[in-house]
Structures are given as structure tokens and as C-alpha cells.
Amino acid sequence: MNYKLGTWAVAGLMAASPVMADLVFPSLSYRTGPYAAGGIPFADGYADYFTLLNERDGGIGGVMTRVVECETGYNTEKGVECYESTKGEGALVYQPLSTGITYQLIPKATADDIPIHSMGYGRTSAANGDVFSHVFNYPANYWNGASAAVNHILDVNGGDISGKKIALVYHNSAYGKEPIRTLEKLSEKHGFELVLLAVDHPGQEQKSQWLQIRRERPDNVIMYGWGVMNQVAIQEAANIRFPMENFIGIWWSGAEIDVKPAGDKANGYKALSMSAVGDDFPLYDDLKQYVVDAGKAAGAGDQLGTVPYNRGLYAAMLAAEAVKVAQEMHGEADITSGMMRDGMENLVITEGIMAANGVPGFGPEFSVSCQNHGGDGLVAVTQWDAAAGEFVQIADFAPTDMEIIQPLIDEDSAAYKAENNIASNCN
């Protein structure tokens, strides 16, 4: 027995001992807890993309990649522990997939010179790169999402929604509260009435919120939910027979696993999107050949093609592209986290780049600059087709109301800047 344990320990140590010169991408994942439904496919997609790069291309620019996974359970304390335990391995970029953990890491990572990519989550005003030197939230942020949802409702209603009533069902946390201010401004501009309904963590109990929706009879419902909250909300909406085509979720509330429990009744549910849906991309052939069939898929390997998996792929692809930019800028293949930050700040994603990676039209085209860490904020709309069992993109990537959003970003980031005495990042 002792001998066996010893062998295991030695084997484990050998497996865990670091390989020299590699690009380390920590994955602060959550495969357990009430948010695992979204955390598992994202983590799988993130890991599989880097596995593919290693297997097919021999890494990025000739340097192998390594994904270090650490389980956070969507818990901020564990997030801190994960950050501290992985940063020493030469972490290039953090993608915590949690707004709470992102808030926590913003000052820490900035001090440690490690960039954070909070793709479509985290602190929205981090789009102002002048203040948040190490935080990036391209291609779109929460406020783009709020505006895109309202824009879509405008489109459906022929451009006039004055006097309408729109309810926001939100996760009662930093994540869910983010869009409120934007929606309030938009309600002034377009003359609709905003009803706020908070759902407390983890969101399994929403009877009272949906009772209120039944009483208030809003014309549209926007949802900022995550994890188990999504499934419950869609089920409750189906129970009160709320018209699904008037129910629109942010991109974190639009996965197959969220709508499937409600069955056919979920048909017509809409969700915003910042990356494409489905597995009809050349990349998936490579994934199958090099990763899945080779038995190297992360997790159970059963998440391919789902919305959050695609988003994990997308996040990994943007990270890999930033590495290429950084390698070119600094003329060094084995880059550091500081160089990675420069790469992210000069990232340009075009249709050509996406096609070259085997994912044409996977996300919007955008470019990052020193001032603008948020990209161009283009958002698409998808709709659930219950019969086919897939999300279908019904509106292409479209711009959002930056007239409303930009002043809010400037205001919030200026407050952060003053509060923390931050020097300008851009000259």
C-alpha cells in the first residue's frame, strides 16, 4: 500500500513538474456548484482550443501552451487562492469567468503586471484603457448588451417603445446590477418604463419575481442571469405563459442547457450573443481529429458545439491571437505577461484572421487600442428553436448606443481613477 502511494506521488510530481518555456494560461474554472452548467463547457472549450494548438501547430509561434486549471466554484475566496497559486507559474492572462472574482483581481493583477480578459463580463468601465491598463473586456460589455437588447425591442416594435414596460430580471450581484444604470438612461431616452426584479444567489427560487411579472404585465423581459438561475427563470416564464419572443437574455443566459428543461415551451426564447452558435465551422473538423478522437478532450468531452463551449473556444482564440501580436511586437516567442498585455492592447480581429483560424464569422470584427479596451461593442441576437434543438442567429452583429454608454464608462472609470490615484495609461 505504502509503496503504491509512493509511486503515485512520484508519478504525480513528474506529471506536474513544469515544462520549460511554455505559454501558461490559467483557467479559473468552476466545474462544481450552481454555476457549473456554464462553467464546465466554457472551461472545456478554453482547454480544447489550446490542446488543438499544441497538437496541430506545436503551440503558438513554436512555443507550447499549457492550461493550468484551478477550481473556484464561482467563489471569490477560492478565486484569490487560485490566483495566488497559479500566478507564480508564469501566467499570461486571467479569464476568471466571474464578475466578482474579476473585481477582486483588477487591482491585484494590475500590480503584478498580468492582464485580465473579462470577455463580456467583469467591470464594464474597464473598457476605458486609460484607467484600467491591464483589464480588457472586448468584444462587448454588459452595457452594450443592455443597449442591444433595447435596440432589438425597438426593431421589433418599429422603432417606438414609448409607454412600454420592460422588466429586468437580474442576478442580485455586481453582475446583475451592472446594466441598471444604462437601462435607466435608455428608458429616459426611449420613454419606456423599467421594472427591476432582483433574484438572489443562486436563483433557484423565483416564484415571487414571476408572480410580480404576472401582475405588472411587462411587454418585454430582459434577463441577466447565470447558472441555475437561467433554467429556473425560463421554466417560470413558461409556467406563466409569458410570450417567449418577448423574453431576451444576455449572452450568459442563452445556452442549450438553460432552455432545454422547459422543453417546447421555451421555443422562441431570445438571447444576445457575442460569438457565433453551432458547430458548422472548419475548426470543428480539426478539433475532432486532433483533440476528441485522440482522447485529449477536456472534461467529459461532451460539450462540443454548445454556446458556452464556443465561447470558451472564442476566448482562447482571442488569447492566442493576442499572443501572436505580442510575439511579433517584441520579436520573442516565449513572451511574458507584460508583453501579453501589449499584445492584447494592439489586437485587431478581422474576418481574415477568423477564417484563417477555421472560424469564419465567429465573432464581430473589432480592434483594441490603448484608450479603448472594450472593442467596438457589436452584439448579435439569437433565438432558440426547440424543434431543431439549436440557437439560430436572427440578427447580425450590430452596433449599440455608444452615445449613452460612453459617458457612463467615462464617468465610472473617472471615479475609480480618482478613488485610487491612478496615473494615465495612455499619453
Added chain:
Amino acid sequence: MFYREAGDFSTTYPQDSQTFPIKFDRWRYYAVLFVAVVIIPFVINDYWVNSIFMPFLIYAIAAIGLNILVGYCGQVSLGTGGFMAVGAYACYKLMTGFPEVSMFIHVLLAGGITAMVGVLFGLPSLRIKGFYLAVATLAAQFFLVWLFNKVSWFYNYSASGQINAPERDVFGILITGPNTEAWATYMFCLIFTIFSAVVARNLTRGAVGRQWMAIRDMDIAAEIIGVNPLRAKLTAFAVSSFFVGISGALFFAVYLGAVEVGEAFGITKSFLVLFMIIIGGLGSIFGSFAGAAFLVLLPVLLKIIGVDWLGWPTDIVAHLNLVIVGGLIVVFLIAEPHGLAQLWRVAKEKLRLWPFPH
């Protein structure tokens, strides 16, 4: 052989009533203090302080606080998370309102404010006891979390409802914010932990502590022999909340740096601290430390063994972690219902007789 009173002569009353009457114990205590204060700060790094020492020290303060209320005074409380939130938000408002004041004063004031809130929520304890009091403190937990979510004055009207600790210092040494040194935050928390433990230890073996214990053991009898239940219960709530408030302030300002009330100070936190004192030992200062260490260090240890050494998938390890910690709690409670502190006491008794047990 070494662990006994023989040969250690007390010549004054203070000497006779000291906390560690046995020489060996006293030297061990000094050795632990020496290592904690003089050696660890020089060898510590970010990982050790943020993953292990800081949570341990901060949870130890919270456990000491709750132990005074539950273990010494017998008033069951499920409001620890809420009171920690009071400490955190009080500290945040003080830090942003008076940036030039030293962090020491902010943390102490945050503890004082929490003590007042604790007394307020302790008032029902005069009428109700046991499970009913637990439910009343549960109400405090939910009310306080709701309050900090609802009233935007508490988080300075920030869009997300998060509070972020700005950079603050003590005598020019940064204590909060991202640019702190590992040893500085460690020492800051350590000072508060030692302070809390010493104060709690001396309170519980003095007149106040004896009143608390009298109330715990039988409140009617205590009242008959002249213990004022109003004073005893409310002082227990005040002192307990004071320590819990300090731990909440440190938890937010020094350890996490950014906090969201529902997630950081929810009901799970109340249970976590309660489990700490149950596993550690009710009515024991050492038990508070042991319980905090058990519940903070064990998950980290299991993670290191499972993920870093054995290379198992992270989700399996996370699930195993729950199974093992849960199983150990059950085993401990069956094998030793009085907690780790009782094991320690038994060990000391055995040690006293060693090596001639008969």
C-alpha cells in the same frame, strides 16, 4: 516528565493565576508567538499569506467572537455573516470617509460599530432562547445582507454594488490595496488575532466570563445568585460582535479587497464559522484556532494533494473535498463531540502522567 507543575513555584498571586500555569505550556506558547511574530514574516510570500495565513487568522478572530456568544454565553447565533458584513461596510465607509486616519483605528471603530449593531440584535435574547433565538439571529443575517444590497449609501453609490478597498496605510506601510507586502498584511492581521485572543481569554476567565458561563449553564439559577441577565447577555453580544466585526473588516479590507455582500457574507459564512467552533470546541479559545485551521487549511491541503501532486481533474478533487471534509466532521463529532479542544485537553492530561501512567 516535562509536562507538570512540579518545580514551578509561584511566589505572587498573578503568577499563580496566569493563563499557562505549566512551564512547558508557557514555553510552547512563547515559542509559537516567536515563530509567528519573528520568523514567519521574513519567510512568507504572497501565496502563503493570501491562501493560508490570512484566512486562518481572520477566521480565527471570527471564531473567537462567535465562541464567546455561543460557547461561553450559550446564545446560539446564525448571524455571524451579517455581523461580518457590518464590520466590512463600516470599515469601507470609514476608509473612504477619512482616508488620512490609520487603518488600526478604522478596524477598531468598525468593530465598535458592529458591537452596537450586535447589541441591537441581541435584545431579543432577553425574551427568547435556543432555537428561537437562532431564528431571530437568522433574521439579522438576512436583514443585514438585504440592507447592504438595497441602500446604495453603504457602497458609495457604485454601479455594481461592490465595495473596493482603496490603498490605506499604517505608519506609511501599505496595508490595503494591491501593492501591499506579504509581511505587512500578515503582521497587521496577526496583531489583531493576538489582541483578540488575549482579550477574549482574559475576559472569559474573569468576572464577566463567569457570568456568561453561569447564564449558559442555567439562566434562572444564574439570575437567582445575582447575575444580571440583561447585562451578561448584552455584553456577550457586544464583545462577540466586536470581534466578528474586526474579522469582517479585515476580511474585506486586507484579505479580499473587493466584496459583494450576498456572496461574501451570506448564510454560508455564518454556518462556516459556526462549524469552526463546533469542530474546534465550544467554550475554548484554543478551539477557535483549531476549528479555523481545520476548515481553512484542509481544503487547501486536499487541493494540493489531489490536483498538484496526483494530477487529478479539478472537479473530482473539489467534490472529494466536500466528501472528505464532511466525513471528517461527522467522524469528529461522533468520536469527540467536544471538538478538537477536548482532544487537546485529553492529550495534555495524558502528557502529565507520561511516562508513568499508573
